[in-house]
Amino acid sequence: MRAIQITEFGGPEVLRETELPDPVADPGRLLVDVDAAGVNYADTHTVEDSYLARSVLPLVPGAEVVGRTADGRRVVALTDHGGYAQKAVVQEHLAHDVPDGVTDGQALALVVQGLTAWHLLRTSGRLAEGESVVVHAAAGGTGSLAVQLAKAFGAGRVIATASSKDKRDLALELGADIAVDGDPEGLKDRLIEANGGKKVDIVLEMTGGPVFDASLAALAPFGRLVTYGMASRTPPTPVQAAQLMGRSRAVVGFWLMHCLGRPGMYREPMAEILAMTAAGRLVPRVGGVYPLSEAARAHQDLRSRQTFGKLVLDVRA
Secondary structure (H helix, E strand, C coil): CEEEEECCCCCHHHCEEEECCCCCCCCCEEEEEEEEEEECHHHHHHHHCCCCCCCCCCECCCCEEEEECCCCCEEEEECCCCCCECEEEEEHHHEEECCCCCCHHHHHHHHHHHHHHHHHHHHHCCCCCCCEEEECCCCEHHHHHHHHHHHHCCCCEEEEEECCHHHHHHHHHHCCCEEEECCCCCHHHHHHHHCCCCCEEEEEECCEHHHHHHHHHCEEEEEEEEECCCCCCECCCCCCHHHHHHHCCEEEECCHHHHCCCCCCCHHHHHHHHHHHHCCCCCCCEEEEEEHHHHHHHHHHHHCCCCCEEEEEECCC
């Protein structure tokens, strides 16, 4: 089969197309003929071995696939690795049937980024009706879905941040009440101003560094900052317990892997967001489709912040 494999850690340049033996599915697993694979920001960390889970070489990256099983089911599934290939083995309980009316790209947008957005708001952020929500990188794969879900879940005001006017316009189109520049300089004040002069209740943060710092400073008493990435690859200022106690604020970390295998945390929210998508109440955006052979270009575009929505590798191309 054709696949993208890395034999050394590094940037996009280490992603190379090759021929590998077809994988074999052990009991409890399914072999999927892959039609398309999703590209996540986490994949860029996996390739350079800077992710939360360490990588082992050689490696076929890719944590999400959509395709057909031997009995003809069209499924979307999470994988341990191995998604950037014509065939992939997935755990049976992590394969979800895709409803009619949901495209391959939409399904791929939901299985990691959609589930993440759902849990950021429901599980970690504990969004209550009427609360304000800041969504950083609101034109990205997770952010564009979090904007829509926050509105659907009853947020009082959704404040989007993004790095360009086009991306801010997209966030507004998706339902954000206001969109501001995500540059860390002056960010705290822009967030408070965007919330009518009041500090904010929830921030969904995946940049790290000074964006994290400004977001924490913008939190109201009993506010929650949910951190789920470090796209800047710069750690924030260490958080002191006294800072949190003194203003009754919380910092909550989130990693989707901890939801897998826990009752009610995978199949149920996945079914909900797939049904919302099939009904047109949630619109995952596909920002780019690349041939499998151009996986390196997809990573390069993602890291350069030139993309929006979900990036997809067309494995058939």
